[in-house]
Amino acid sequence: MEHAEADHAAAGDGLRPGEVAGALPPHTDAGVYFLGTIHTPWRTRGECPRRGDPDGPICAIVVAEPWRAALTGLDAHRRIQVLYWMHRARRDLVLQTPLRTGATTGSFALRSPVRPNPIASSVVTLVAIEGTTLHVRGLDCLDGTPLLDLKPDRGATPA
Amino acid sequence: MEHAEADHAAAGDGLRPGEVAGALPPHTDAGVYFLGTIHTPWRTRGECPRRGDPDGPICAIVVAEPWRAALTGLDAHRRIQVLYWMHRARRDLVLQTPLRTGATTGSFALRSPVRPNPIASSVVTLVAIEGTTLHVRGLDCLDGTPLLDLKPDRGATPA
Numbered sequence: 001m002e003h004a005e006a007d008h009a010a011a012g013d014g015l016r017p018g019e020v021a022g023a024l025p026p027h028t029d030a031g032v033y034f035l036g037t038i039h040t041p042w043r044t045r046g047e048c049p050r051r052g053d054p055d056g057p058i059c060a061i062v063v064a065e066p067w068r069a070a071l072t073g074l075d076a077h078r079r080i081q082v083l084y085w086m087h088r089a090r091r092d093l094v095l096q097t098p099l100r101t102g103a104t105t106g107s108f109a110l111r112s113p114v115r116p117n118p119i120a121s122s123v124v125t126l127v128a129i130e131g132t133t134l135h136v137r138g139l140d141c142l143d144g145t146p147l148l149d150l151k152p153d154r155g156a157t158p159a
Numbered sequence: 160m161e162h163a164e165a166d167h168a169a170a171g172d173g174l175r176p177g178e179v180a181g182a183l184p185p186h187t188d189a190g191v192y193f194l195g196t197i198h199t200p201w202r203t204r205g206e207c208p209r210r211g212d213p214d215g216p217i218c219a220i221v222v223a224e225p226w227r228a229a230l231t232g233l234d235a236h237r238r239i240q241v242l243y244w245m246h247r248a249r250r251d252l253v254l255q256t257p258l259r260t261g262a263t264t265g266s267f268a269l270r271s272p273v274r275p276n277p278i279a280s281s282v283v284t285l286v287a288i289e290g291t292t293l294h295v296r297g298l299d300c301l302d303g304t305p306l307l308d309l310k311p312d313r314g315a316t317p318a
Contacts (some may be wrong), residue, residue, distance in 0.1 A: 022225055028190025029305065030244055032276045051313070052279070066181055067275065073267030077194075083187055083278055086281040094228040106231030108222075108309040116226065117191045117307045119242055123281050146188065148276045150267040154210070 019097040024063030024116070034146035036063040036132070038084055043143055045088070052138040059124075061088035061134040061147060064096050073152075075129050079153035080136065082122050085146040106130050123153050171304055177263030179254040183275070193305035195222040195291070197243055204247070211281050211297040214237040218283075220293040220306060227291050230309075233286050238312035239295065241281045248272035282312050 015021065028136045039060040049056065062084065063071060074080065093114050098103045107115045124138035134150070174180065185208065198219040201207045220241065223232060233239065252273050256263045266274045281295035293309070 019226060022228070025225070029193040030191050030246075032189050032191060032278075032300035034188040035275055036302075047265055050271065066184070067253060067267070069179060069181070070266040070275075071268070072254060072263075074265060077268065083276070083280070089187075094226060095231060104231075106233060107229040107291070109230070109232035109236065109311060111310050111313065113314025115310075116194055116229075116244070116309060119191075119278065119308055121240065121242070123313075147280055151270050151274075151276060152280075153267060154270065154280075 002049055003116070014090070016097040016099075018097045019091045019093055019096060022094045024092050030086065032148055034085065034148035035067050036061060038072045038082075038148070039138065039143055039149055040139055040141060040143045040144040040145070042141070045142065047050060052124065052140040054125055054138050056137055056139070058127055058137055059139045061136060061150070063132040063134070063147065063150075065132060068081050071129065071132065074150065074152075075126070077152040078099050080124055080126050080134075081125055081153045082139070082147070083149035084120050084122075084141060085140075085148050086113035086118035086120050086141070088142065088148055089115070089118040091118060093118050119148065173249070175256040175258075177256045178252055178256060179252040180216050181253045183251050191244065191296065191307055194226050194245065194308070195220060197241075197298065197300055197302075197304040197306055199300055199302045199304070200264035203301070204233040204301065207301060208299045209287065211283065213284055213297045214255055215296055215298070217286055217294050218298045220295060221311070222291040222293070222306065222309075224291060230291065233293075233309065234285070236311040237285055237298075238311045239283055239285050239293075240312050241283055241295070241298070241306070242308040243278050243281075243300060244307050245272035245277035245300070246305055248274070248277040250275050250277060274297055277306065
């Protein structure tokens with residue numbers, strides 16, 4: 001699950017008991033390109049499943065046209081690792097208190113979307129590729145999420 | 160393996176037969192922070208193992224001091240997903256011809272470090288945490304690689 005845990009209150013500083021926000025560095029160190037857009041049925045964090053279900057709905061990953069050739073050969077793989085940018089998540093919490101557990105925990109010890117680099121990793125099942133659109137099962141992210149990368153799942157890569 | 164496949168020739172444009180470089184977009188869409196540094200025995204791509212070995216040498220992930228609190232509770236997990244930035248890799252190839260196979264393939268169908276967003280994902284075994292240093296097995300990256308994220312491996316996360 002990459003979403004529901006960080007459904008921070010909108011009021012005040014948005015911090016739950018025990019949560020700690022740190023100062024983010026004054027500048028970033030490298031830049032990422034958004035390579036496409038992920039389309040899912042979920043419009044709010046509350047609607048997102050806690051984690052991707054391999055039998056869940058088919059979602060669409062639309063790769064931007066300049067990267068079309070980079071898809072060559074991807075259809076030979078059934079399990080694909082998808083990296084994406086959790087664009088709605090705040091980045092400054094070092095300690096978080098997920099609603100689900102109520103236990104205050106470090107951001108690196110959670111898979112919450114709230115983290116200094118809001119990069120998610122999901123492994124999905126490829127159903128089909130049509131042009132620059134991948135149809136996949138197993139995602140749990142918001143509709144409109146920016147795509148960062150696609151790669152064959154390591155477990156499925158020849159040694 | 161995240162490295163040896165993209166050991167492009169230094170001469171000319173560095174392209175092997177069949178490889179195609181695209182124009183990168185004029186600007187990036189979001190920025191990442193380097194959160195620490197990974198120390199391994201490997202100083203060149205040629206030295207890096209093809210993929211991380213769970214019985215390989217212990218490597219050190221040194222988290223930068225501002226993120227110390229974010230490690231709270233991470234020691235409860237044995238398998239940790241590490242995201243890092245492959246800072247030496249070119250980003251503009253859409254088709255690549257790995258030396259190992261000689262088959263020209265799309266960048267998204269390879270786990271090569273050469274990709275528009277050079278973000279790697281490895282799952283490691285946590286040996287110990289001392290202060291802000293994690294001792295882990297299973298990495299395959301260059302010494303000095305910038306750290307992007309740490310999270311419990313999904314397989315190990317309670318449902």
